[in-house]
Amino acid sequence: MSAGPTIHPKRPEVVTDGVASSRPRWLEIATSGDHKDVGRMLIAGSLAFLALALIEFLLIRLQLAVPENTMIEPVTFNRLLSVMGVSLVVLFALPLVLGLYTYLVPLQIGARALAFPRLANLSTWLYIVGGAILYTSFVYTPPEAGINPLPPLSDTAFISNNGVDVWITAVGLSVLGFVLLAINLLVTLRRLRAPGLATRRLPPFAFSAGVSSWILLIAGPAMLAALVMLEMDRRFEGVFFDPGGGGAPTYWQHLSWIFMTGCYLLMVIPAAAAISEILPTFARKPLISRRAVNLSLAATGAIGLLAWMQNMLTASIPIGWLYFAMAAALLLIVPVGVLFVNWLATLASGAIELRAPMLFALAAISTLSIGLVAELFHAVIPVNWLLADTADATAATGYVVVGGPVLGGIAALHYWFPKLTGRFMGESLARFSLVAILIGAHLTLLPMFLAGLDGQQADVYKYFEDDLYADGVVGTFQSLDTYNLISSIGALVLVTGIVMSLVNAARSAGHGRRAGHDPWRGDTLEWLALSPPPPHNFDVVPDVRSDEPMRDIRDAVKRRHPPVPASRAKSGEPVA
Amino acid sequence: MLGPESAHSPNAEDLNALYWVMMVIGLLLIVAINAALIGLVVRYRRSRGAAAPRRLRSRRPIQVVAASALAGLALVLFVLGVIFTENAREVEASGPDGLQASSLLTAQRDIKPPGGEDTEPLTIQASGQQWIWRYEYPDGTFSYYELVVPVDTAVLVELNSTDVVHRWWVPGLGGKFDVVPDQQSGTWFKADEEGVYYGASYQFSGAAYAAMRTRVRVVTPTEYEAWLEQQATDIQDAQELVRRQLDERVDSPDNPPDDGESVDIDSSAPGGGGGPSQ
Numbered sequence: 142m143s144a145g146p147t148i149h150p151k152r153p154e155v156v157t158d159g160v161a162s163s164r165p166r167w168l169e170i171a172t173s174g175d176h177k178d179v180g181r182m183l184i185a186g187s188l189a190f191l192a193l194a195l196i197e198f199l200l201i202r203l204q205l206a207v208p209e210n211t212m213i214e215p216v217t218f219n220r221l222l223s224v225m226g227v228s229l230v231v232l233f234a235l236p237l238v239l240g241l242y243t244y245l246v247p248l249q250i251g252a253r254a255l256a257f258p259r260l261a262n263l264s265t266w267l268y269i270v271g272g273a274i275l276y277t278s279f280v281y282t283p284p285e286a287g288i289n290p291l292p293p294l295s296d297t298a299f300i301s302n303n304g305v306d307v308w309i310t311a312v313g314l315s316v317l318g319f320v321l322l323a324i325n326l327l328v329t330l331r332r333l334r335a336p337g338l339a340t341r342r343l344p345p346f347a348f349s350a351g352v353s354s355w356i357l358l359i360a361g362p363a364m365l366a367a368l369v370m371l372e373m374d375r376r377f378e379g380v381f382f383d384p385g386g387g388g389a390p391t392y393w394q395h396l397s398w399i400f401m402t403g404c405y406l407l408m409v410i411p412a413a414a415a416i417s418e419i420l421p422t423f424a425r426k427p428l429i430s431r432r433a434v435n436l437s438l439a440a441t442g443a444i445g446l447l448a449w450m451q452n453m454l455t456a457s458i459p460i461g462w463l464y465f466a467m468a469a470a471l472l473l474i475v476p477v478g479v480l481f482v483n484w485l486a487t488l489a490s491g492a493i494e495l496r497a498p499m500l501f502a503l504a505a506i507s508t509l510s511i512g513l514v515a516e517l518f519h520a521v522i523p524v525n526w527l528l529a530d531t532a533d534a535t536a537a538t539g540y541v542v543v544g545g546p547v548l549g550g551i552a553a554l555h556y557w558f559p560k561l562t563g564r565f566m567g568e569s570l571a572r573f574s575l576v577a578i579l580i581g582a583h584l585t586l587l588p589m590f591l592a593g594l595d596g597q598q599a600d601v602y603k604y605f606e607d608d609l610y611a612d613g614v615v616g617t618f619q620s621l622d623t624y625n626l627i628s629s630i631g632a633l634v635l636v637t638g639i640v641m642s643l644v645n646a647a648r649s650a651g652h653g654r655r656a657g658h659d660p661w662r663g664d665t666l667e668w669l670a671l672s673p674p675p676p677h678n679f680d681v682v683p684d685v686r687s688d689e690p691m692r693d694i695r696d697a698v699k700r701r702h703p704p705v706p707a708s709r710a711k712s713g714e715p716v717a
Numbered sequence: 718m719l720g721p722e723s724a725h726s727p728n729a730e731d732l733n734a735l736y737w738v739m740m741v742i743g744l745l746l747i748v749a750i751n752a753a754l755i756g757l758v759v760r761y762r763r764s765r766g767a768a769a770p771r772r773l774r775s776r777r778p779i780q781v782v783a784a785s786a787l788a789g790l791a792l793v794l795f796v797l798g799v800i801f802t803e804n805a806r807e808v809e810a811s812g813p814d815g816l817q818a819s820s821l822l823t824a825q826r827d828i829k830p831p832g833g834e835d836t837e838p839l840t841i842q843a844s845g846q847q848w849i850w851r852y853e854y855p856d857g858t859f860s861y862y863e864l865v866v867p868v869d870t871a872v873l874v875e876l877n878s879t880d881v882v883h884r885w886w887v888p889g890l891g892g893k894f895d896v897v898p899d900q901q902s903g904t905w906f907k908a909d910e911e912g913v914y915y916g917a918s919y920q921f922s923g924a925a926y927a928a929m930r931t932r933v934r935v936v937t938p939t940e941y942e943a944w945l946e947q948q949a950t951d952i953q954d955a956q957e958l959v960r961r962q963l964d965e966r967v968d969s970p971d972n973p974p975d976d977g978e979s980v981d982i983d984s985s986a987p988g989g990g991g992g993p994s995q
């Protein structure tokens with residue numbers, strides 16, 4: 142029995158519950174349209190690709206540990222870099238977020254399924270096949286055109302092997318899957334909400350699923366179109382981006398940056414939304430203003446997408462458009478700042494419990510604050526002209542990746558793990574992991590800011606020794622050796638920390654402490670369902686009467702059943 | 718260490734000045750957020766025996782005040798951004814120590830040339846190619862890897878690419894700008910001190926991108942004129958040499974002429990063919 146309320150199914154609506162299937166279990170899951178199976182596949186897939194990306198990241202940092210290293214061939218390095226870029230963003234960050242949405246949004250809005258269950262299954266497989274195609278290319282030719290394969294470099298005139306085609310296929314299939322999933326989530330959010338769950342009552346995470354889906358719906362097709370055009374340029378004599386034939390390379394930059402800006406927002410917005418649910422739960426008080434938080438999430442998405450040209454401030458675009466990009470990027474200060482203000486105000490006068498999800502959420506806030514401020518530097522045109530595509534840009538993005546999908550993702554994983562598996566993730570391993578990630582991240586990224594200021598290019602396979610510039614040189618490229626060595630050591634610590642969390646999740650899935658159905662006493666509807674939820678999620682779909690439906694349900698249960706003896710009523714403590 | 722390369726050109730000064738403004742604001746923001754975060758967590762920790770949580774809800778005015786303050790910050794940064802960008806794009810006239818001879822003045826889309834008469838800037842055609850920079854001077858002389866310019870002289874750098882997208886930047890001498898095939902773009906600088914400035918390509922451009930470096934050597938106008946003359950002679954000699962070798966090869970019966978094959982005269986020019994590592 143759990144400390145939370147238990148709704149006894151008087152008339153179970155799904156009678157096949159618990160009846161063994163004739164098909165093997167893995168086949169059941171692989172072909173399932175149940176949002177929980179789909180969500181778990183996406184989350185598992187994203188974590189697997191994260192592990193692969195970490196290997197590439199370590200190899201890259203190993204190569205850069207010393208100047209003019211010849212350990213890795215330039216082309217091999219560029220392949221590792223290109224594959225790591227896709228892996229971290231398209232194969233890790235996006236599906237992790239979408240997996241959590243797919244699993245949790247129906248639960249949070251009191252729905253029993255997604256709007257299009259089979260489509261959700263198809264989306265997942267498009268993504269998994271896309272990722273598999275990318276990684277099988279290691280046996281022939283992986284992509285080597287960089288994190289963003291700009292034409293003409295990515296055209297056959299300069300890279301004629303199949304690497305870029307693999308990149309196009311992998312990204313194309315995955316993004317197609319994500320766009321379909323976004324449609325699925327939007328329809329689910331619109332049509333399948335529990336009675337009384339008005340838009341203003343949506344919890345931030347479910348609300349952010351709508352925001353993120355709209356972003357994907359706008360940014361995804363732009364990328365798909367660009368990918369088709371690039372492939373036509375490469376193999377079918379198209380002239381979309383080919384400068385000689387009347388095409389324009391800048392056109393690709395616009396389309397790909399719209400998509401990548403969307404990816405960037407999908408690293409920040411869902412993490413911010415998860416934080417906005419974790420903080421109130423562990424401060425034991427509601428968000429100071431859910432309305433302000435949800436509005437800020439939506440505004441961040443809308444304004445953020447308009448700022449795509451912020452990544453192209455060095456291009457020869459008419460200056461008026463550059464000012465437009467700068468204005469949009471700077472305007473982001475307002476919604477993002479309001480989020481921070483609301484988080485801090487929510488902590489005030491709370492009764493804060495520092496359990497693992499809360500610790501990771503707090504660390505995510507801290508890390509995001511650095512990453513987003515560093516990004517703010519790049520929003521201002523003159524400063525962008527200094528910092529763009531130096532190691533500084535790498536570090537700024539790095540802080541957002543660590544703060545968003547990594548720390549925010551692990552916080553969300555810790556928070557909802559009991560719902561997914563019925564078990565807690567290990568608390569002490571979580572603390573070790575968190576400390577290692579924080580120390581590792583700062584060690585890796587802070588020196589990169591300094592290296593960038595000293596002129597280190599982003600994405601290079603080598604940098605040159607200091608003494609090369611010794612005689613009569615006016616500054617520049619002076620201490621790269623030290624910065625890079627520290628950064629490489631930090632990378633090892635960072636990866637160790639992340640791996641600890643991955644191990645923690647893998648081990649706890651089968652052996653963790655049992656959590657019960659409502660271990661954190663959360664106020665949103667997913668905690669009404671059993672853990673893990675049955676295929677139909679809810680026996681009874683409740684009426685929603687306020688922002689905190691579970692609080693109402695708990696009160697109702699308390700009213701109907703007189704207070705239980707003190708031993709059971711210890712709040713917050715799970716009872717197995 | 719915390720700042721960019723010290724500025725040696727007026728536009729670099731604009732860039733650096735705004736960088737320091739951002740640095741102050743950015744550090745304040747980061748410190749404020751993190752201090753508040755730690756302070757609140759310590760103050761309101763449950764194990765500290767804090768009182769029961771107060772279920773506070775903010776009223777709209779508080780959120781509006783916060784949003785307005787943030788919008789004010791955004792507006793200030795935007796205005797500063799526009800002012801400093803406009804300043805950085807303004808090409809200054811050459812100084813008294815600079816080269817006074819006039820050269821071609823080309824109007825740039827992103828650059829506003831100065832209005833004066835005998836202050837026309839020196840125009841350099843910089844072309845990015847995998848993976849080296851080629852500089853062409855007003856008299857048609859060219860150099861690879863190293864750009865030699867006179868001190869205190871406004872230099873317009875007209876950028877173009879012969880292959881893929883590159884990005885030209887020499888820290889201390891202004892901002893970085895994309896170099897796109899079939900597209901004209903440009904930047905300018907006016908170096909205030911003689912010496913050697915290192916720079917590179919800052920756009921991933923393929924296998925040897927890391928080695929796509931460059932160097933600007935700033936000398937006195939007299940040295941510049943002398944260097945230009947020497948360079949022109951060297952190029953002529955080299956081309957002569959190639960032509961002679963070619964003739965010999967054609968004349969010799971062992972080497973039948975390979976028709977249609979063009980000879981890349983550029984690649985035998987002095988200063989060509991490689992970065993500092995070679």
Ligand SMILES: [Cu+2]
Pocket residue numbers: 845848882883884918919920921922926929
């Ligand atoms: Cu380049």
